Amino acid sequence: MPAETTPVLLDSTAAGSSPWSSILREVPDAAGDVTALLALAVEAGETWPRPGAGRTPLLWELLASVAAIDVAAARVFEPHLDAIAILSQAAGTGTADQPAAAGDGVGASWGVFAAEAPGVSLQARRDGGAVVLEGAKPWCSLAASLDRAVITAHTDDGGRAAFAVDLHHAGVRCEEPAWVARGLREIPSGTVHFDQVPAVALGGTGWYHSRPGFAWGGMGVAACWLGGAVGVARDFRAGLLAGADAGREPDQVALAALGEVDRTLTAAMQYLARTAARIDDGSLGAAGQSTWSGAQRVRGTVAAAVERVLHLVLSNRGPAPLAFDERYAKRTADLGLYVRQHHGSRDDAQLGRLTLKGDCPW
Incomplete structure (x- = not known):
């Protein structure tokens, strides 16, 4: 292979x-x-x-x-x-019909749009026996290229709920994103406007964020971050091997960095594997611990590992690969932006609040 x-x-x-x-x-x-x-x-x-x-x-x-x-x-x-x-x-x-939610979506591409932003709001309101969406949703990645989306909207009872929506409906308008980032350049995120767009309810108010699957999905994102860091680490190792083949053996500093990258990634991978197994055996979220606190631990641990790997590799490889190795430069830029979905100390503060209430394994 x-x-x-x-x-x-x-x-x-x-x-x-x-x-x-x-x-x-x-x-x-x-x-x-x-x-x-x-x-x-x-x-x-x-x-x-x-x-x-x-x-x-x-x-x-x-x-x-x-x-x-x-x-x-x-x-x-x-x-x-x-x-x-x-x-x-x-x-x-039993509160949503999956085929109806998917429409004729066999073979359709889907996104998940659940972000919020100041001054932008999407409302779900009843129109007879149906639900329609009105307003705007920010951070809708690839909306113009997708067929359908699971999207969250504010409801009449003051909560938020999830809906399935057809992005090809005439009432959907995708703004052209002013995407200036050097990372994830082919995955721009912009605002999408909805005008009387029919939608299918998924669960009820509050279901989207309270279900265990919300935490599972957040950890799936962390698996992607970790995979990206593995790619960066493989670039580092390949560069050291290429240098050795050319007669430039790695010095102690480079070897120490590679060793730290190895143990950092190995620890994060083992933690992710253990958590995945606990999801499947039902032990995650048991004994007074929430599934979301488990997700925050995984996401924070993986995000820290990614940041450390990026620091070690970027500082050791220097400017030449960033300037002349397109795949490596793209990988580091993409990963640096993607891992920003973790909110650092703010996410740790949320976890600390749960820990203070006793939602912790120690």
Whole structure:
């Protein structure tokens, strides 16, 4: 198997030899082509495991493996797979009909739009026996390229709920994002406006954020971050090996950095694998601990590992690869932006609040 498609293994499950691994081999050629990546994501959504269904470690291995090849590819895959999982979870509550939520969406590409921003609001209101969406939603990645989305909106009772919506409806207007970032350039996020757009309710008010799957999805994103860091680490190791082949043996500083990268990634991978197993055996969120506190620990731990790996590799490799190695420069820029979805000390403060209430394993 080519080095660039070597799977990221969280446990003994061999993602590289699984019946799902053929998609991994197609990701390198599709990288940078959003249409091709969306087609692969749709294919993955039909066969890859869903979180909490007994094969969560394999799902996260596959997501991490995509990110290790191309971070932006994982940014396409992850929300589609999350949306498919949300539809399934909503159907399981008996409060939403999955086929109706998906419409004629066999083979459709999905996004998940749940962000909020000051001065921007999306409202869901009843129109006879139906629900329509009015207003605007920020941070809608790839909205103009997607078919459908799971989207959160404010409800008449003062809460928020999730809905499935057809992005091809005439009442949907996608702003052209003013995306100036050097990272994730093929995955721009902008504001989408909705004018009397029909939507299908998924669960009820509060269901989207209170379900265990909300935490599982957040940890799936962390698996992508970690996979991206593995890709950066592989670039570092390959650079050291290439230098040695050219007669420039790595010095003690470079070896020390590589050693720290190894133990940092190994620890984060083992923690992610353990948490995935706990999701499947039902022990995560038991004994007075919430599933969300578990998610915050995973996300914070992985985000810190990613930041440390980026620091070690960038400071040791110097400016030349950033200036002349397109894949490496893209990978570091993509990952640096993607991991900003973790809110640092603010997320730690939220976890600290839960810990103060006794929601902790120690």
